Amino acid sequence: MATIKPRVKVPSTATVGEVITIKTLINHTMESGQRKDKKTGELIPRKIINKFSASFNGTPVITVELEPAVSANPYFEFAMKVPEAGTVHFEWVDDDGTVYSAEKQIAIG
Amino acid sequence: MEFTRRDACALGIGLAAAAVCAGTAVPAFADADATAAAIAEFTGGGAMADTGVELTAPEIAENGNTVPVEVSAGDDAVSIMVLASGNPNPGVVTFHFGELAGSRAASTRIRLAKTQDVIAVAKMADGSFAKASRTIKVTIGGCGG
Numbered sequence: 001m002a003t004i005k006p007r008v009k010v011p012s013t014a015t016v017g018e019v020i021t022i023k024t025l026i027n028h029t030m031e032s033g034q035r036k037d038k039k040t041g042e043l044i045p046r047k048i049i050n051k052f053s054a055s056f057n058g059t060p061v062i063t064v065e066l067e068p069a070v071s072a073n074p075y076f077e078f079a080m081k082v083p084e085a086g087t088v089h090f091e092w093v094d095d096d097g098t099v100y101s102a103e104k105q106i107a108i109g
Numbered sequence: 110m111e112f113t114r115r116d117a118c119a120l121g122i123g124l125a126a127a128a129v130c131a132g133t134a135v136p137a138f139a140d141a142d143a144t145a146a147a148i149a150e151f152t153g154g155g156a157m158a159d160t161g162v163e164l165t166a167p168e169i170a171e172n173g174n175t176v177p178v179e180v181s182a183g184d185d186a187v188s189i190m191v192l193a194s195g196n197p198n199p200g201v202v203t204f205h206f207g208e209l210a211g212s213r214a215a216s217t218r219i220r221l222a223k224t225q226d227v228i229a230v231a232k233m234a235d236g237s238f239a240k241a242s243r244t245i246k247v248t249i250g251g252c253g254g
Contacts, residue, residue: 019211019212020211021211032220034197055209059207059208059209060207060208060209061207061209061210062204062205062206062207062210062215063204063205063207064202064203064204064205064215064217065202065203065205066202067198067200067201067202068198068220069193069196069198069200069201069202069219069220069221070201070202070217070218070219070220071174071175071176071217071218071219071220072174072175074217074218075216075217075218076215076216076217077215077216077217078204078210078211078212078214078215078216079211079212079214080209080210080211081209081210081211083209
């Protein structure tokens with residue numbers, strides 16, 4: 001099974017007040033719980049990322065609730081206002097409670 | 110007419126393909142009631158305006174496993190919920206915009222089990238709601254098989 005690895009694309013510098021585009025991706029099968037194991041005929045249990053959030057210097061940017069209908073390797077693109085230099089913090093929460101996270105610094109310049 | 114073995118095989122493969130497609134089981138699909146219930150839970154049963162939220166998606170999805178969609182609403186939107194009325198469960202994704210959101214818009218990729226209406230419902234800061242919907246055709250061969 002592939003390692004679950006988040007990838008984020010954030011500009012490394014921005015001007016104060018600029019609106020930047022952020023793209024995020026995490027490798028995750030997003031097992032919907034609807035598929036059947038071909039050999040045993042049993043339902044493969046659901047296991048998805050059910051929540052994604054991004055915050056900047058502690059202030060929320062976006063929070064997303066995911067259902068199994070989000071495609072595998074969930075991809076999100078959204079915009080963020082840059083008030084100052086700082087750190088964007090991303091978190092993905094798996095059904096099993098595991099939290100995956102990533103961080104990116106943004107400098108003003 | 111008797112089913113030949115060939116017919117039985119084709120039927121079996123067809124079912125299996127449909128089952129793998131978009132990770133859904135063949136028999137159960139959401140009906141209009143389930144979708145209406147999901148919307149009512151989000152809106153509290155209130156009326157929804159026709160304008161105020163936009164849903165951008167391809168008219169024809171080549172691959173039902175990954176259909177790109179974008180939702181966007183005016184700056185007074187607080188959250189946007191996306192539903193797929195023809196999937197086994199209608200809920201797909203809900204975006205909640207925080208203080209530092211640069212716009213009330215987001216893009217993602219979703220799974221669609223078959224041709225259906227995809228609906229976006231936006232909740233505004235003043236407690237009102239807006240709705241947009243789009244029919245997306247999902248081609249049979251779209252699940253890569």
